[in-house]
Amino acid sequence: MSPVRTMKGPNILITGTPGVGKSTLAQQLSEHSGLEWINVGDLAKDNNYFDGYDDERDCPVLDEDKVLDELEDKIAEGGNIIDYHGCDFFPERFFDIVFVLRTNNTLLYDRLAARGYQGKKLEDNVECEIMAVLRDEAKESYEEQIVHELESNTFEDMENNLQRILAWITAWKRENGC
Numbered sequence: 001m002s003p004v005r006t007m008k009g010p011n012i013l014i015t016g017t018p019g020v021g022k023s024t025l026a027q028q029l030s031e032h033s034g035l036e037w038i039n040v041g042d043l044a045k046d047n048n049y050f051d052g053y054d055d056e057r058d059c060p061v062l063d064e065d066k067v068l069d070e071l072e073d074k075i076a077e078g079g080n081i082i083d084y085h086g087c088d089f090f091p092e093r094f095f096d097i098v099f100v101l102r103t104n105n106t107l108l109y110d111r112l113a114a115r116g117y118q119g120k121k122l123e124d125n126v127e128c129e130i131m132a133v134l135r136d137e138a139k140e141s142y143e144e145q146i147v148h149e150l151e152s153n154t155f156e157d158m159e160n161n162l163q164r165i166l167a168w169i170t171a172w173k174r175e176n177g178c
């Protein structure tokens with residue numbers, strides 16, 4: 001059952017492999033809908049919500065408990081777009097809907113290379129997308145009917161995704177009286 005949040009709007013999760021376009025889409029969604037965009041990576045960086053360093057993945061380890069403590073009140077108020085390349089640590093009750101962005105592996109390779117990823121980190125992330133790791137994580141963590149896969153290969157895809165989610169937000173607000 002979807003939790004009822006009548007004050008500010010729905011809570012939306014945008015997830016997927018790094019480079020699929022989560023932040024670009026989430027930022028635009030926020031601008032057009034007035035919902036608050038929370039980039040969990042930036043939140044962790046700004047507050048040092050890390051617990052060690054993962055040498056194999058070449059990235060800091062997220063302190064999930066601190067992130068969840070920080071998000072709890074905001075989620076209770078509603079009206080958030082949460083953007084993160086992982087989702088199994090968020091409680092199921094957090095989200096009204098989950099979008100998993102998907103990108104063709106050749107395009108993703110180029111985007112991550114342009115971001116400066118190389119070697120094993122680049123290969124691991126492209127493989128993560130090929131194996132649909134984040135899609136499966138979302139499907140295992142949330143009720144299947146609230147998890148939606150969206151193609152994010154082109155800017156036309158992004159525009160379509162933006163319009164589709166904005167329409168969903170409008171319908172959600174109407175149904176929930178806010």
Ligand SMILES: Nc1ncnc2c1ncn2[C@@H]1O[C@H](COP(=O)(O)OP(=O)(O)O)[C@@H](O)[C@H]1O
Binds near residue numbers: 154155
């Ligand atoms: N649908 C898309 N089509 C083409 N390029 C995109 C698309 N979405 C994102 N990009 C580009 O890909 C790069 C990574 O996007 P970003 O939003 O930072 O991804 P993420 O937040 O998933 O890591 C950026 O340069 C962005 O402009």
